[in-house]
Amino acid sequence: MLSRDRSFASDNYAGAHQQVIDAVCAANDGHARGYGDDPVTGRAIAAIQQAVGAPVAVGFVFNGTGANVTALGLVLRPWQAVVCAAGAHIDSDEAGAPARLLGTTLLRVPTTDGRITPAGVQAVWRRIGDEHAVQPTVVSITQSTEWGTCYALDDIAVLAEMVHERGGLLHIDGARLANAAATLDCTLAATTFDAGADLVSLGGTKNGLLGAEAVLARPELAADLPWLRKSLGQLASKHRFLAAQFEALFTDELWRRSATHANAMAERLHAGVRGVPGLRVTQPRQANAVFAILSAPARLRLQQEYAFYLWNDLTGEVRWMCAWDTHPADVDRFIAAIRVAVAADPLPVDQGTGLDVDQQAGLSAMGVGHPPGRPR
Numbered sequence: 001m002l003s004r005d006r007s008f009a010s011d012n013y014a015g016a017h018q019q020v021i022d023a024v025c026a027a028n029d030g031h032a033r034g035y036g037d038d039p040v041t042g043r044a045i046a047a048i049q050q051a052v053g054a055p056v057a058v059g060f061v062f063n064g065t066g067a068n069v070t071a072l073g074l075v076l077r078p079w080q081a082v083v084c085a086a087g088a089h090i091d092s093d094e095a096g097a098p099a100r101l102l103g104t105t106l107l108r109v110p111t112t113d114g115r116i117t118p119a120g121v122q123a124v125w126r127r128i129g130d131e132h133a134v135q136p137t138v139v140s141i142t143q144s145t146e147w148g149t150c151y152a153l154d155d156i157a158v159l160a161e162m163v164h165e166r167g168g169l170l171h172i173d174g175a176r177l178a179n180a181a182a183t184l185d186c187t188l189a190a191t192t193f194d195a196g197a198d199l200v201s202l203g204g205t206k207n208g209l210l211g212a213e214a215v216l217a218r219p220e221l222a223a224d225l226p227w228l229r230k231s232l233g234q235l236a237s238k239h240r241f242l243a244a245q246f247e248a249l250f251t252d253e254l255w256r257r258s259a260t261h262a263n264a265m266a267e268r269l270h271a272g273v274r275g276v277p278g279l280r281v282t283q284p285r286q287a288n289a290v291f292a293i294l295s296a297p298a299r300l301r302l303q304q305e306y307a308f309y310l311w312n313d314l315t316g317e318v319r320w321m322c323a324w325d326t327h328p329a330d331v332d333r334f335i336a337a338i339r340v341a342v343a344a345d346p347l348p349v350d351q352g353t354g355l356d357v358d359q360q361a362g363l364s365a366m367g368v369g370h371p372p373g374r375p376r
């Protein structure tokens with residue numbers, strides 16, 4: 001039986017924010033034209049354009065995979081490839097959707113914290129003009145990453161410049177873009193189009209929406225958006241109900257307030273477990289996730305009460321995720337439970353690495369600090 005406390009498995013587990021529910025109910029008044037030809041959609045698009053500081057094309061879709069595939073599909077032909085971090089969502093958690101639906105190839109860059117570097121891109125940006133090889137065309141980065149880290153604004157700009165110099169484009173998977181902007185204390189514009197992005201998958205579900213995401217694209221890239229979204233099964237007939245959620249999210253910066261709270265709860269958790277004997281925190285806390293390695297008995301004991309993911313079965317690394325509705329008391333109770341479980345079954349530690357022998361072997365076999373993860 002799981003605890004009645006909040007889950008620490010995913011911000012997808014959280015409910016929808018009451019302001020979002022209220023907005024959907026308000027939109028449920030009489031009839032309105034379908035497929036986005038309604039006043040609510042117009043207002044939501046204008047709010048997003050203002051937030052990102054650019055007259056971008058906006059297409060609302062149902063989920064993150066739909067947003068990523070639609071955004072990438074605007075610019076890719078089947079013989080063109082996407083450069084991404086090994087373990088990125090498009091790599092390990094979309095059931096091969098980019099390959100199946102777009103025919104594209106993913107060129108994976110190993111990382112230790114989810115962030116790819118110019119050197120990593122350069123290593124796979126090869127065989128340009130060779131008709132026998134897929135052609136690198138898009139670099140896709142995740143902000144914040146699957147490991148809870150954030151790209152600095154300058155790092156995004158450097159990647160964008162490098163890609164543009166090679167005739168390519170930069171896509172940002174922003175399922176948790178709000179959390180990154182809150183951490184960086186910047187606008188959404190600063191971490192997207194001002195930094196050189198061409199395409200953005202703008203997350204909403206993980207920040208308090210019912211189930212709505214958005215595709216943002218520079219206007220010159222978006223001519224096919226209406227047809228592509230429809231053909232990929234991502235066009236809502238009662239479109240106003242998706243748009244109403246985004247209008248609420250961008251009213252009085254609800255997006256920032258919710259993300260800031262989730263980040264603060266993750267920092268509370270991080271501070272409470274950092275330095276606990278028998279447990280090792282593996283990543284800096286930069287958004288709303290905490291990653292740690294603990295013994296299998298301790299993990300299994302905790303999972304009898306709390307839901308969370310085993311992120312890496314080779315190392316015993318777990319992910320603890322906070323959400324917009326996580327309460328400080330939930331965090332404090334979870335910290336107490338972690339301390340009890342770890343004290344009963346501490347992690348055997350190798351003095352040189354902080355990992356036990358089996359865990360170190362798992363990392364070495366992968367050749368990277370953290371192999372692909374688990375569902376968001």
